[in-house]
Amino acid sequence: MGRSEKPVDHSRPARGRLAEHLRGWRHSAGMTYETLSRRTGLSPATLKRAASGGAVPRRTTVEAYVEGCGGGQEAVRAADELWRQTRVEERARLAQLRAPRPELIRDEGDLSRTLEVVWEQAGAPSLREIKDRSENPLALPVSSAARIVKRDAIPADEQQPQAFLTGCGVPPERHTP
Structure with a gap:
């Protein structure tokens, strides 16, 4: 023992x-x-x-x-x-972040901040984990996920935000247009 x-x-x-x-x-x-x-x-x-x-x-x-x-x-x-x-x-980053509700996103800056909040709410999973859990890994290369998380870029097409949200644990029925 x-x-x-x-x-x-x-x-x-x-x-x-x-x-x-x-x-x-x-x-x-x-x-x-x-x-x-x-x-x-x-x-x-x-x-x-x-x-x-x-x-x-x-x-x-x-x-x-x-x-x-x-x-x-x-x-x-x-x-x-x-x-x-x-x-x-x-x-301890969520309290410092401010982003509009998804239905109130009006520009690229709002979208970028909202995706950062989603990532932080998911526990800031690794970029590889986001890609692996995205259900569409070809739509979201790790390099693209990195640029989204760092707010250096926004998703390039309609598939990327869906893959990013799914990879962060947001169920498809909660994805907004």
Whole structure:
């Protein structure tokens, strides 16, 4: 039997909630980090860090952790939401951003600010993750996603904003013209 874990770091509340959530899954599954490591393909050290509350783990690590403990799609979605809240808290950018509601976008500047807010609300996922989750990766190269996020460019055609929004977790029925 190994040493007991250090207490979760709750200096950032959302990070602490995510860590407690992950630990809860592992304890419920009755697994050691070594067993979970074999199931997920992630190192025990990565899994321990994810459940420490000391830093925000990658979304893919959170998803693999929950799946490795036997969690299904709903459990992964719940963990993704905790991850998103943690990233938003960690980055602390949303309070500084101002963008109009989608129906009030009147120019390229408004569109650019709105897409930045959408990205931040999604937890500022990596550009590769946006592309992979876009359901149309050919429409949104990583370089285009980078220019959109940095507000250096707006989407080049009608497919790019749809791919960007989908990649940021906005369901198609919420995409506005």
